[in-house]
Amino acid sequence: MWRLTLRNAVARPARLALTLLAVALGITFVTGTLILTDTSGRLLDEQFRTAAADADLTVRRATAFDDAMGVEVERDPLPAGTAERVRAVPGVADAQPSARGQGLLTAGGRAIVPTGPSLLLSWTSAPFNAFTLRAGRAPAVDDEVVVDAATARAHGIRLGDTVTVQARTTGTLRVVGLAGFGTGDGVPGGTAALVTLPAAQRMLALGTGVSEIAVAVADGADVRSVRQRLAGELGSQYEIAGSRDVAAASAAAARGQIGYLRVMLLALAGAALLVGGFLIANTFSVVISQRTRELAVLRAAGATGRQVLGSVLGEAVLVGVAASAAGVGLGVAAAAGLRGLAGRAGIPMPGGGLAVLPRTIAVAAVIGVLVTVVAALAPARRAARVAPVEAMRDTPAAGLSGRTRAVTGLLVAAALAVVVTGAGSLALLAAAALVTVAGLTVLGPALAPVLARLIGRPLDLAGVAGRLARQATARAPRRTAATALALALGIALISFMAVVGTSAKDTIRQSYGETITADYVVESSRNEMLGGLPPAVHHHVAGLPEVAVASRLRYGHWKDGTMTAALTAVDPATLPRVTALHLVTGSLAALDTGGIVLAEHVARERALRVGDALPMTFARTGAQRLPIVGLLRDADAQALSTDYVIGLTTYAEHYTEDVDASVFVRVADGVDKAAARRAIAAALAGTPTAQIRDQAEAVAGRTRGIDQILGLTTALLLFTVVVALLGITNTLALSIVERTREIGLLRAVGMTRTQLRWMIGAEAVLVAALAVVIGVVLGIAFGTGTVTALSRTTPLTVVVPAGRLALIVAVATLAGLAAGLLPARRAARLDVLDAIGRT
Incomplete structure (x- = not known):
């Protein structure tokens, strides 16, 4: 055997x-x-x-x-x-x-903005130095610098060149060495500039x-x-x-x-x-x-x-x-x-x-x-x-008994109801989605012929080849169902990501537009959660005659039990002039007394109210209890990016970081907005990472991460679609072996090679279309349920991206046609007499 x-x-x-x-x-x-x-x-x-x-x-x-x-x-x-x-x-x-601290490198007049940190460090002597020289020597005086080898190679920095390092103060330095970090050529994803200890202390404002x-x-x-x-x-x-x-x-x-x-x-x-x-x-x-x-x-x-x-x-x-x-x-x-x-x-x-x-x-x-x-x-x-x-x-x-089909159908209907309504937790939704897929797998052979005949009706317009393709697809329900469902799963996942991603982006756009009334926002080009703007940016912008008010925001992390959470620090005196915040209860001005404002859903989930204290653990000051002085509408909290809001004074007590994340700007009355933008841009000339953005640009910056993840997952999910398309090719090729005599008879009674190729290609398109219908429906259902479930804690609105889904439908259908080309060619090349003689 x-x-x-x-x-x-x-x-x-x-x-x-x-x-x-x-x-x-x-x-x-x-x-x-x-x-x-x-x-x-x-x-x-x-x-x-x-x-x-x-x-x-x-x-x-x-x-x-x-x-x-x-x-x-x-x-x-x-x-x-x-x-x-x-x-x-x-x-x-x-x-x-x-x-050590943050220090932005500028070479050749252009700022080097990596995806990771821009580090400024002091050079230490052996054996304590994490960096090893690859070329040149160590810095000996305060106007000399060593740059990591990876950055130097990527940006054409050579020994003897002059670079600028911007920290709390800015220095123009001469490159005297190139160094690697550990076993690598540089800090992963970042840049490193190494200077003498006195130079680092001065540029980082550390004093002694x-x-x-x-x-x-x-x-x-x-x-x-x-x-x-x-x-x-x-x-x-x-x-x-x-x-x-x-x-x-x-x-x-x-x-x-x-x-x-x-x-x-x-x-x-x-x-x-x-x-x-x-x-x-x-x-x-x-x-x-x-x-x-x-x-x-x-x-x-x-x-x-x-x-x-x-x-x-x-x-x-x-x-x-x-x-x-x-x-x-x-x-x-x-x-x-x-x-x-x-x-x-x-x-x-x-x-x-x-x-x-x-x-x-x-x-x-x-x-x-x-x-x-x-x-x-x-x-x-x-x-x-x-x-x-x-x-x-x-x-x-x-096949399946009528009772089995009925029970399975009820289970699928119940699971889909749970998924679409978003009832229960995300774990329950995941379980219901699995039940739906499993149920469709069982019901597939019964549903496939019905759907194939319905969806394949337009193929009748193609003549005999189209009608035969529809009949052949319906005649093999088990094979058709398994092949279509494989492709449907890939399409469902892509559609699911499209619905969830688009819903999140639209909600961010809507909540930000309703809450933030500032004319412009100054932010870091790297969109760092913890900031990236030196304090001087706020002072320069606020001092412009074209600016009526400039209000800054900062972010920080804290421990909520064993979990890490984020908070927003604001200036309660200026924030109301650049936002339209709605406090359910309490007062934003009370943040000056050292309290905290919570998103409404957080207070509801924890059974907290104004006057209670929230236990928090800060890295610098340890366990603290901040009094709750207000509850903020959930949509407004989302616009500020966290569910916890404190004042800048309280922030300074618990954090060492001295960088801003955003500066909201309202233009002075009577000043042209375009002229104000030019003035703000001129004031930011000395800070290369600071960007001035209008509302649309600010929203795009906040949703860029969603776009990147959506693009990455979509590209990777295309691999599953490729696997499923192989299934169409595979099963059609195998079905041709099974139908060799039938194909020979069709050729014998007058079907041309071209008609035969069209028939096999139409079968592939019909299977793909069947998969597209099932996949898009499942993807929309799963996405709708997930967004609905998440909206109980985070305000989200379900948005179905019709354009993106239409593109998915078109691409999948064309890919199905491509998947049928090889089997169609093989079928057309069969010898008629040899095919008829097969048993």
């Missing part, structure tokens, strides 16, 4: 290749995702670990937590003299202070303070003991951590910025595997149907049902193993492509060689074999159960 299994697997190379490709594409998603995230994690760990390899301990200001949402918190500087106190502790061999101190323990001294002595000497306001722990925390924060990418890619990989599973099951089902007589002969010759089952599953195992091997190979290429896509979507990815771990190969093998075997199990069981005499009589497979 094993020899027979091997012979069957290789006897039909075209069928084998198509099935292998379907599984391999699904495995490619999984392995590409694992390789990409494993590589990023390894490179980040190596870079930060190498950077801290020669320091035993790091002294910093203590904070309640180290990072939030993938961003390391900013700490207060260490006072002058701290390094001397550290060196005086027994067991300390050396201690080197350093300064420093950011941290790297400590080397004397030979023979116990690191733990030295750490305890340092803690006793410096007190609880200081944090003494192992340098490798600090490096690991920095790497973890960097990995946190790409963590959601892994979740998204694995979800898409699951979708691709599901679609591939439909194709595999359909392929094996058709193949078993074509081999019914062959299997019957085997049964008559003495083969047991178990042996037949084992033969079919053995073929599935061979396909799974081969596809897994191909998927791992393709996954390496996919990881490189995904890295490029992520970079274009604004997700910084470290450079370096790709890491293929044994675990990745094992996961690919297990998933590939498991998916293939599970998909082939039902056809294999049907083959094993058919008695030899029944098989030789060519008895059609039994």
